[in-house]
Amino acid sequence: MSDQTAAPAAEERAPAEGLLSVRGLEVHFPIRSGILVERQVGSVKAVDGVDLDIPRGATVGLVGESGCGKSTLGRAILRLVEPTAGTVTFDGTDLRALGGEELRRMRRQLQMVFQDPMASLDPRQNVQSVLSEPLRAHGIGGDHRARVRELLDVVGLPASAANRYPHEFSGGQRQRIGIARAIALEPQLIVADEPVSALDVSIQAQVVNLLEELQDRLGLTYLVIAHDLAVVRHIADVVAVMYLGGLVEQAPSDDLYATPLHPYTKALMSAVPIPDPEVEDTRQRILLQGDLPSPADPPAGCRFHTRCPFRQQTRCADERPVLRTVAGHPDAHRVACHWVEDIEAGRIRPAAGAVVEPDPDPEPDAEHAPNPAA
Amino acid sequence: MTNSEPLLDVRDLSVTFTRKGGPTVRAVDGVSFTVRPGETVGLVGESGSGKSVTSLAVMGLLPRRGVQVGGQVLFDGDDLLTLPRDRMRDIRGRDIAMVFQDPMSSLNPVVPIGVQVTEVLERHQELKGEAARSAAAELLSRVGIPDPNRRLKEYPHQLSGGMRQRALIAMALACRPRLLIADEPTTALDVTIQAQIIELLKELVQDTGASLVMITHDLGIVAGLCDNVHVMYSGRVVESAGRRELFAQPRHPYTGGLLGSVPRLDAPRGAPLHPIPGSPTDVLRWDHGCAFAPRCQNRVDACLDGPPPLEAYAGRSLRCLNPLTESEEVSV
Ligand SMILES: Nc1ncnc2c1ncn2[C@@H]1O[C@H](COP(=O)(O)OP(=O)(O)OP(=O)(O)O)[C@@H](O)[C@H]1O
Ligand SMILES: Nc1ncnc2c1ncn2[C@@H]1O[C@H](COP(=O)(O)OP(=O)(O)OP(=O)(O)O)[C@@H](O)[C@H]1O
Ligand code: SF4
Ligand code: SF4
Ligand SMILES: [Mg+2]
Ligand SMILES: [Mg+2]
Numbered sequence: 001m002s003d004q005t006a007a008p009a010a011e012e013r014a015p016a017e018g019l020l021s022v023r024g025l026e027v028h029f030p031i032r033s034g035i036l037v038e039r040q041v042g043s044v045k046a047v048d049g050v051d052l053d054i055p056r057g058a059t060v061g062l063v064g065e066s067g068c069g070k071s072t073l074g075r076a077i078l079r080l081v082e083p084t085a086g087t088v089t090f091d092g093t094d095l096r097a098l099g100g101e102e103l104r105r106m107r108r109q110l111q112m113v114f115q116d117p118m119a120s121l122d123p124r125q126n127v128q129s130v131l132s133e134p135l136r137a138h139g140i141g142g143d144h145r146a147r148v149r150e151l152l153d154v155v156g157l158p159a160s161a162a163n164r165y166p167h168e169f170s171g172g173q174r175q176r177i178g179i180a181r182a183i184a185l186e187p188q189l190i191v192a193d194e195p196v197s198a199l200d201v202s203i204q205a206q207v208v209n210l211l212e213e214l215q216d217r218l219g220l221t222y223l224v225i226a227h228d229l230a231v232v233r234h235i236a237d238v239v240a241v242m243y244l245g246g247l248v249e250q251a252p253s254d255d256l257y258a259t260p261l262h263p264y265t266k267a268l269m270s271a272v273p274i275p276d277p278e279v280e281d282t283r284q285r286i287l288l289q290g291d292l293p294s295p296a297d298p299p300a301g302c303r304f305h306t307r308c309p310f311r312q313q314t315r316c317a318d319e320r321p322v323l324r325t326v327a328g329h330p331d332a333h334r335v336a337c338h339w340v341e342d343i344e345a346g347r348i349r350p351a352a353g354a355v356v357e358p359d360p361d362p363e364p365d366a367e368h369a370p371n372p373a374a
Numbered sequence: 375m376t377n378s379e380p381l382l383d384v385r386d387l388s389v390t391f392t393r394k395g396g397p398t399v400r401a402v403d404g405v406s407f408t409v410r411p412g413e414t415v416g417l418v419g420e421s422g423s424g425k426s427v428t429s430l431a432v433m434g435l436l437p438r439r440g441v442q443v444g445g446q447v448l449f450d451g452d453d454l455l456t457l458p459r460d461r462m463r464d465i466r467g468r469d470i471a472m473v474f475q476d477p478m479s480s481l482n483p484v485v486p487i488g489v490q491v492t493e494v495l496e497r498h499q500e501l502k503g504e505a506a507r508s509a510a511a512e513l514l515s516r517v518g519i520p521d522p523n524r525r526l527k528e529y530p531h532q533l534s535g536g537m538r539q540r541a542l543i544a545m546a547l548a549c550r551p552r553l554l555i556a557d558e559p560t561t562a563l564d565v566t567i568q569a570q571i572i573e574l575l576k577e578l579v580q581d582t583g584a585s586l587v588m589i590t591h592d593l594g595i596v597a598g599l600c601d602n603v604h605v606m607y608s609g610r611v612v613e614s615a616g617r618r619e620l621f622a623q624p625r626h627p628y629t630g631g632l633l634g635s636v637p638r639l640d641a642p643r644g645a646p647l648h649p650i651p652g653s654p655t656d657v658l659r660w661d662h663g664c665a666f667a668p669r670c671q672n673r674v675d676a677c678l679d680g681p682p683p684l685e686a687y688a689g690r691s692l693r694c695l696n697p698l699t700e701s702e703e704v705s706v
Binding site for chain 2: 065066170171172173200201202203204205206208209227228229230231233234235253254257267268269270271272273274275276277279280281285287288289290291292356
């Protein structure tokens with residue numbers, strides 16, 4: 001049994017009350033080469049066997065390092081990029097079976113918010129036009145001016161914003177416009193890809209709060225993609241951790257934080273800086289070796305084995321672990337690691353060099369105050 | 375390290391950009407701070423607060439046209455701002471080194487890494503040929519680059535972002551600087567790689583006794599790394615404190631606001647975030663009052679009378695007329 005794809009088939013699982021259900025999703029980008037005749041010489045396995053359920057009204061967070069396939073997964077769900085295998089079921093409908101007009105109608109229900117609000121807004125269109133465009137495109141009648149005013153109000157912008165252009169707004173305000181556009185058609189699901197990572201720290205919280213407020217108000221379901229684990233933990237009910245095209249752990253947000261089980265999650269969590277010296281001085285860190293391997297040539301077996309501090313001689317390098325439940329943890333907490341029980345019980349310990357213990361005797365710093373006003 | 379003379383003493387530094395036809399921009403407006411030998415100092419603040427311009431001024435790397443620099447930058451007693459260019463060039467590279475956010479911008483894309491590292495060694499350590507080459511390999515392995523002999527032959531684009539940043543740190547260390555200035559060295563990197571780099575910087579500071587100025591917008595990095603912290607807003611330092619004092623009880627409303635608006639990984643879920651209203655672009659000019667006033671919840675009338683002075687307050691320096699009190703401590 002080597003390098004099998006993803007988890008048990010869909011039928012084996014209790015049908016979650018999901019709004020969105022993804023099974024065995026793959027997106028492989030062809031790598032072509034050749035000067036006269038292009039041949040496919042390989043593929044980038046950007047998404048390689050992902051199962052994911054998003055319950056109605058919930059927020060699912062997706063985290064992972066740059067290049068692990070988060071955006072591609074989000075885009076494949078909305079069919080902004082064609083999956084090469086797998087199914088995406090939205091509200092009972094198989095999205096991959098839809099074509100043309102049907103797909104276009106379905107798109108009303110699924111919207112996206114992007115990282116860089118400026119790149120996704122046409123600089124020559126004023127806000128009135130940006131926000132009424134989806135209404136026009138979907139043939140929605142009525143008073144578009146009134147609807148735009150309403151949308152602006154919902155996202156906390158003054159009605160006067162309608163006559164201004166994107167460049168006249170700050171980053172946070174532009175992200176509000178991006179969000180207003182996403183909710184214009186009253187969608188059910190919003191995929192937000194790094195919605196706050198381009199924003200200043202003090203503005204991030206405004207946008208996070210806005211997203212939460214809109215969810216309560218409009219009953220939205222979210223997939224929030226971000227590399228910032230603290231943001232994701234804050235906003236999501238369930239967090240999925242992605243590594244090199246696959247999910248390695250998925251759990252309710254609090255469980256994931258309290259008991260991260262996968263070695264990658266443990267390392268990721270221990271790497272996130274916390275703005276509190278007391279905590280920073282007493283934390284143990286698990287440092288990873290090296291970088292994310294190339295998704296064009298992913299390691300066999302467990303994709304994480306080239307960097308895993310808990311790697312074992314058997315199974316890790318030749319058998320791909322699937323997401324599964326772990327005894328003693330809620331069913332919603334699922335992990336893709338062969339050795340998770342042994343790691344949790346302490347029978348398998350991390351490689352010595354990988355663990356950085358806190359300084360046992362931190363210097364009592366700041367014996368001198370920084371120079372006061374000169 | 376206590377009570378030793380400062381290695382770097384920045385006094386009342388100001389940097390003004392003048393563009394023909396455009397308004398003048400006072401990017402740095404009377405910034406003072408010191409760095410003692412072996413000390414790690416953090417400069418934090420949002421985009422545009424003047425962190426990079428401060429470090430460029432210290433390094434003498436600002437463009438000469440359209441820029442006015444005032445104040446003093448004393449390094450070991452010499453004012454770097456008035457030093458002849460060639461002496462400044464000597465100091466830069468030998469005594470002070472800098473690591474930037476984007477390593478690509480400081481590496482030559484068409485020259486192998488090995489050549490770039492050995493060049494620095496040849497220039498500043500007077501090593502030649504094979505000796506320089508093996509010293510370069512040793513440096514790369516010191517900063518955790520596996521298989522250094524192979525990497526030395528590679529070009530920058532063949533290295534990952536994290537490895538490039540390590541190579542740059544290796545080059546910065548090649549001359550055993552007494553002061554390393556790191557401007558957002560991990561901002562473009564993944565958090566697991568960031569942890570590797572921060573750990574590396576910590577070790578290096580400990581092993582070589584160098585001082586470190588860490589520029590970042592990430593309060594988490596500062597909390598784990600810096601002895602003293604200077605919070606900047608709109609070109610001025612608004613609060614300076616030891617990291618424990620600062621995080622235990624921020625006194626400036628802006629510092630408190632920053633701490634209240636970042637989600638903490640270890641905070642109970644559902645703990646509300648308290649954003650700072652408005653945006654960093656809603657600033658008042660300092661000569662009209664406190665630049666933070668348009669966004670400040672603690673504002674009093676006097677805040678609009680002119681720039682609040684930086685004064686000693688509660689074991690720190692603070693630029694605020696109505697500081698946060700203990701009861702207003704940010705809830706997390
Ligand atoms: N259109 C494409 N053609 C070929 N390769 C692609 C394409 N889009 C993405 N990739 C590759 O797929 C992998 C996953 O990319 P993706 O953008 O999904 O990652 P990500 O997790 O969103 O990263 P980031 O955090 O940097 O946004 C990367 O190796 C990327 O280079
Ligand atoms: N060459 C220049 N000409 C004119 N203005 C400049 C120049 N360089 C910087 N500025 C201005 O100086 C101010 C401070 O910029 P600086 O780069 O120091 O900010 P920063 O704190 O490093 O921000 P960031 O976190 O975005 O790196 C900004 O308002 C910027 O627009
Ligand atoms: S399966 Fe092996 S390599 Fe993969 S995470 Fe578990 S212990 Fe590490
Ligand atoms: S001086 Fe006034 S406006 Fe400025 S931070 Fe203090 S209280 Fe707020
Ligand atoms: Mg992405
Ligand atoms: Mg900068």
